[in-house]
Amino acid sequence: MLGAGRELTVRALVRSQGFVLVVRETATGRMTLPGGRVGEGRSVQGSLQEHVAHQTGLQVTVTGFAGALHHTAHPGPVGNVITLVFEAEGSDPDPTSTETFDRAEIHHPQWLALEDLAEYDMAPVALRDALLERADGPFWRAWTR
Numbered sequence: 001m002l003g004a005g006r007e008l009t010v011r012a013l014v015r016s017q018g019f020v021l022v023v024r025e026t027a028t029g030r031m032t033l034p035g036g037r038v039g040e041g042r043s044v045q046g047s048l049q050e051h052v053a054h055q056t057g058l059q060v061t062v063t064g065f066a067g068a069l070h071h072t073a074h075p076g077p078v079g080n081v082i083t084l085v086f087e088a089e090g091s092d093p094d095p096t097s098t099e100t101f102d103r104a105e106i107h108h109p110q111w112l113a114l115e116d117l118a119e120y121d122m123a124p125v126a127l128r129d130a131l132l133e134r135a136d137g138p139f140w141r142a143w144t145r
Helices: 044-056 114-119 125-133
Strands: 006-016 019-024 035-037 060-071 080-090 110-113 139-143
Touching: 006 044, 006 060, 019 044, 019 114, 035 044, 044 060, 044 080, 060 125, 110 114, 114 125, 125 139
Parallel strands: 006 080, 060 139
Antiparallel strands: 006 019, 006 035, 019 110, 060 080
């Protein structure tokens, strides 16, 4: 979407009752916010909603901008990745429900307590740190790992 060597990705920050919705990356096994790459000709919001629905089974509504990340040391043909993180509300945002994610076993979605994020291997680390340090308003982070 951004030209050779550049990629735009989106992530949804879905929170409920002090918990954050995360999924496990299938390639690395690390936790991350649901989302993914914005394909050529696709809208940012539409891409986000499709990725979240596929990964978690939830329908989300974008409610605001949470922040952005920029990665310049991505392995492979993509050298620059910009990740936009949006606040979103889910169709069934109950972190105590055991039936919420019946349709999304491949990505292992789960609710984690915000204060417990530091204990998890989360990708990217800069995203985890931004969520833990978050003050009021959007964040901006560059990350190297």
